[in-house]
Amino acid sequence: MKKRSSIMLSTILLTSGLYFAPVDFAGPAEAAVHNVTQPNSKAFDRKITANVSAKRMYADVALLSKGIGPRVTGTKEERMAAEYIKKRLQSYGYKVETQEFSIPDRLMGHLQTSDQKEVLVTIPAGSASTSKEGITAELFNAGYGKVTDFSEAAAGKIALISRGEGLTFKQKVDNAYAAGAIGVLIYNNVDSPAPLNPSLGAEVPIAVGGITKVSGEALLQDVVMQNKTVTLKIERIENVKSQNIIATKLPKKGSNHDILHVSAHYDSVPFAPGASDNATGTAVSLELARVMKSYPIDKELRFVFAGAEEIGLVGSHHYVSQLTDDEIARSIGNFNMDMVGTSWENASAIFMNTVDGKANIVSDTAQATAERIGTPSELILYQRGASDHVSFHEAGIPAVNFIRREPGTANLEPYYHTPLDTLEHISPERLKEAGDLVGASIYSLIRK
Numbered sequence: 001m002k003k004r005s006s007i008m009l010s011t012i013l014l015t016s017g018l019y020f021a022p023v024d025f026a027g028p029a030e031a032a033v034h035n036v037t038q039p040n041s042k043a044f045d046r047k048i049t050a051n052v053s054a055k056r057m058y059a060d061v062a063l064l065s066k067g068i069g070p071r072v073t074g075t076k077e078e079r080m081a082a083e084y085i086k087k088r089l090q091s092y093g094y095k096v097e098t099q100e101f102s103i104p105d106r107l108m109g110h111l112q113t114s115d116q117k118e119v120l121v122t123i124p125a126g127s128a129s130t131s132k133e134g135i136t137a138e139l140f141n142a143g144y145g146k147v148t149d150f151s152e153a154a155a156g157k158i159a160l161i162s163r164g165e166g167l168t169f170k171q172k173v174d175n176a177y178a179a180g181a182i183g184v185l186i187y188n189n190v191d192s193p194a195p196l197n198p199s200l201g202a203e204v205p206i207a208v209g210g211i212t213k214v215s216g217e218a219l220l221q222d223v224v225m226q227n228k229t230v231t232l233k234i235e236r237i238e239n240v241k242s243q244n245i246i247a248t249k250l251p252k253k254g255s256n257h258d259i260l261h262v263s264a265h266y267d268s269v270p271f272a273p274g275a276s277d278n279a280t281g282t283a284v285s286l287e288l289a290r291v292m293k294s295y296p297i298d299k300e301l302r303f304v305f306a307g308a309e310e311i312g313l314v315g316s317h318h319y320v321s322q323l324t325d326d327e328i329a330r331s332i333g334n335f336n337m338d339m340v341g342t343s344w345e346n347a348s349a350i351f352m353n354t355v356d357g358k359a360n361i362v363s364d365t366a367q368a369t370a371e372r373i374g375t376p377s378e379l380i381l382y383q384r385g386a387s388d389h390v391s392f393h394e395a396g397i398p399a400v401n402f403i404r405r406e407p408g409t410a411n412l413e414p415y416y417h418t419p420l421d422t423l424e425h426i427s428p429e430r431l432k433e434a435g436d437l438v439g440a441s442i443y444s445l446i447r448k
Contacts, residue, residue: 044447045373048439051291054432060283061341061431064266065275065423071268073308074103074240081266081282085245085305088286092293094247094303101318103242103308109209110134110233111185113223119215120271120419121185123234124169126200127208134233135183135207139224142181145172155180158232160219164189169198173208183207183232187216193418194271207234242267242307244315247289249301251448258299259327260446261334261397262288262438263316263388265309272421276413278309280341281402284431288439296448299332306388316388320395333362334392334399335442340434343427344413347404349378350437355390357383360398362441369441376433378407402438404430 064071064081071078082098089096109123114136140157143149144165159176163169163186176184183206188196196210209232211219223230251257264281268274282305289303306315323331340350352363363381370379384401392399405412415421 041444042372044443045369045440047295048291048443049373049436052287052432052435052439054428054435056290057283057287057341057431057435058426058428060286061275061279061426062423064279064282065273065421069273070271071266071274072270073242073267073311073314074106074237078242078267078307082243082245082305082307085266085282085286089245089247089289089303092290094249094289094293097246097248099244099246099319099322100241101243101308101315103240103311103314105236105238106240106311108235108237111209111211112231113219114229114231119211119219119230120195121209121211121232122195122197122270123209124198124200126203127234128204128206129234129236130207130232132233132235134231136229136231137182138227138229139185139219140181141220141224142176145175145186147175147178150175150179157181158183158185158230160216160224161186162189162216163187163196163198168201170200170202170204173200173204173206177204177206181206183209185209185211185216185219185232187211187219188213193420207232209234242315244307244319245305246319247303249292249297251298251300252296256326256330259302259331260299260442261302261304261331261392262442263304263306263334263336263392264338265306265315265388267307267310268421269310269417271419272417273419273423275421275423275426276339276342277416277421278338280339280426280431280434281337284337284340284435284438287435288442291439292443295443297446298448299446301442301446309388313388313391316391320391323395328395328397331392331397332445333360334389334397335362335438336387336389336392336399336401337403337434337438338387338401339403339412339416341426341431342404342413342415343425343430344404344415346406346411347413349380349405349407350375350434351380351382351384351403351405351410353382353384353387353389353401353403354399355383355385355393357381360400362398362400365441365445366400366402366437369444370437373436373440375437380407382410384410402434
């Protein structure tokens with residue numbers, strides 16, 4: 001897989017050179033109104049829309065999600081993605097900076113049955129680690145993990161516990177430890193493609209993993225009933241770094257220009273190939289960097305590809321923290337893209353999420369652009385954080401996260417944060433739509 005990823009990466013490099021509240025656009029009378037319409041805008045729009053390539057963006061999504069795969073924060077796969085992004089931007093002539101930063105220590109787990117069957121497992125914060133060899137033991141069926149679900153037979157075994165029945169995850173683990181269990185596996189009580197991630201809220205003295213309902217039920221039948229064993233390995237990863245990749249384009253004359261930030265995160269969660277979340281936003285940003293590389297501009301343009309978004313917006317927080325007061329004062333806005341290319345039919349609208357739910361220069365510009373170029377999807381202004389636009393907003397920079405959701409419910413696609421977040425659920429047409437909308441909006445603000 002590593003060799004195949006490297007070959008595909010080289011090939012592409014060569015060939016491509018928490019609150020929800022809908023907001024009415026009309027808004028209150030006191031809302032800021034931004035003048036975003038300029039003469040001859042349609043002609044300038046066509047300079048962008050005629051050159052944005054769905055084929056190129058789709059190829060980038062394929063490379064990131066299939067060629068590299070899950071890009072978990074701090075892993076070699078995340079670094080591969082960062083290097084790919086960096087080389088592409090350099091090939092376009094941008095000044096590119098790699099901005100490294102430390103990330104919190106994390107736990108990585110591996111679960112295997114005695115007959116060599118792999119089981120997807122998530123290790124929660126607070127779990128104990130194991131030796132390098134892991135712990136190998138029989139499983140004890142501990143029901144819901146109540147005190148009465150345990151017997152003397154649990155001692156020296158790994159407790160297999162179902163979620164539910166009103167007990168917290170930590171209570172289940174505490175009961176298992178008191179009964180002499182040397183580890184705990186908690187399985188979900190509802191179907192989900194991704195393993196359960198149990199929140200412990202504190203450190204516990206034994207190894208703990210979360211698995212899916214399907215895996216838990218299979219272990220009950222295949223391992224518990226036949227007195228087989230499993231091996232659980234948990235490793236603590238320490239002193240790890242992630243990185244932001246920043247490409248800057250300056251006007252040819254003058255200094256101290258206004259700054260426009262375009263951002264997208266490129267990392268993904270464990271087990272998820274991250275095609276929609278967020279190879280799509282990354283691919284659109286790369287394509288816009290290509291399209292705009294030669295156009296004259298009168299403002300500074302920065303493309304920010306953020307690492308470590310999935311563990312708490314760490315990369316974008318670091319990027320913004322490194323801006324000087326002067327740079328922040330000169331920053332006119334942030335276009336952030338996250339999950340903009342899903343093919344899920346219900347995600348028929350482009351949501352423009354702002355942290356405070358209010359319109360700003362970014363959302364107003366996008367709305368005006370959509371009307372000019374005839375963007376097929378409805379644009380909905382919405383109050384929502386949970387992506388890198390939060391970091392910019394907190395610094396006082398007007399910011400919008402562009403993301404596809406289902407109108408009315410604001411639901412995300414069902415593949416979100418699961419192993420099903422794959423290339424087959426990506427729409428080239430919606431990638432093109434996002435590229436046209438955001439690209440023309442950006443250019444309307446920075447063009448000379």
